[in-house]
Amino acid sequence: MNIKKMITQNNQLREKLTNENKVYYENLLLYLRFEGIMRDEEKIEAFLLEVLQDILLAQQDGISAKSYFGKEPKVIADDFLVTLPRSLWEGIKLFLLVLVSYAGSSILPSLTTTGKPIDIGIMLITSIYAFIVIMASFKYLASTIYKLTVFIKHKVIRLLVLWVVLMVILAPVLLINFWVHTPFKINVNGVLGIVIIMVLWLIGLFFYLRIADKKFWTPFVFVAFVFGVMGIAARLPHLATFINVKSGRYVYAGLMIFTMVIFYLISYLTIRKMKKETNEH
Known part of the structure; x- marks a missing residue:
């Protein structure tokens, strides 16, 4: 089995x-x-x-x-x-999963327009940091399952503590992307950018089809699809002017806002459906 x-x-x-x-x-x-x-x-x-x-x-x-x-x-x-x-192999698989997940979440948005190269070095550094955070988080969560945390039983305090922890974890990611620059950059304009988008779509489809419960991931699939379409359109001569972040900034901004609104709407409906199914059981 x-x-x-x-x-x-x-x-x-x-x-x-x-x-x-x-x-x-x-x-x-x-x-x-x-x-x-x-x-x-x-x-x-x-x-x-x-x-x-x-x-x-x-x-x-x-x-x-x-x-x-x-x-x-x-x-x-x-x-x-x-x-x-x-197992060293299990660690390698986890790191590759983190790398692919981060690459997908960071590359696709940047591919929606042209003119900015992708810094592969930063992506690798951030993935290493994310891998270390995941390992430490799992170790911490395992150690606290059988311990009482009375001081954070209050819902508001618990949410505040969670928010602070998330900010502390995310801060290095933002600092790395803002301050660090490496020579390992690739230009993703033209055909290469379209090929990368298609490859990311195929990788995403492969993992999506392997998931047992697809409902939770549906909103992310929608965003990945729209971002990919925007990226391809930005690299086609007849459409580039209308979706470019400079010459077509209003269309670009409108599409981004539309995508986020639909994403949150689908997420809300999906969570409602999952809660309803849980209650029925």
Whole structure:
């Protein structure tokens, strides 16, 4: 069974757990997925599914997960992780995912117009920083799952803390893009720019088709499509004048505003639909 099928089956079976067992198991699940970064994901998901099936069998006999295993979920997870060393290949795959994700989110908007080269060096530096942040965040989240954070229970304070943390994390990205310049730049005008857009579309389509639940990503697909069309139009002689950020700045600005409005509208409708489906279950 592949990872996608295991995760889907896990999500379905978890709905059968009692409230007590659900808390026990989901703490185990979150801890393993966070602490298991750079380890074999397939083995982790197989172990999680096996534990879940054991809990459901015990639950049928009226035995709680805690009584069945006789230990805290963190202990079970740590015992399993000892047998599963970190993998360099898993780390490389994660870094490549970060690099592709950042490239897609930063290149496509810059390709909507012409005249500005893409700094590959900055992209690589920022991706390394993002990779380090992700690793540190996963490690921190794993360490706090079984700890009480009483001082941020208030919703407003929690949101404020989250906002400050996000600003601190994003600040270096903005500073890198503003202050750092490298000689590794490529000019993406003309045919090369169109080829890059088409390649990014194909890569994005490949990953999109592999996602089990596509609803969450639909708004981003719309933005990627519109940005790509704008980028191609900006490189076609008969359309370049109308969409250029200088000569056609009003059309360009109007298209950007239109795209963002539709993006937020689709996001709102998608989230509403996902909440409705959750409540129905």
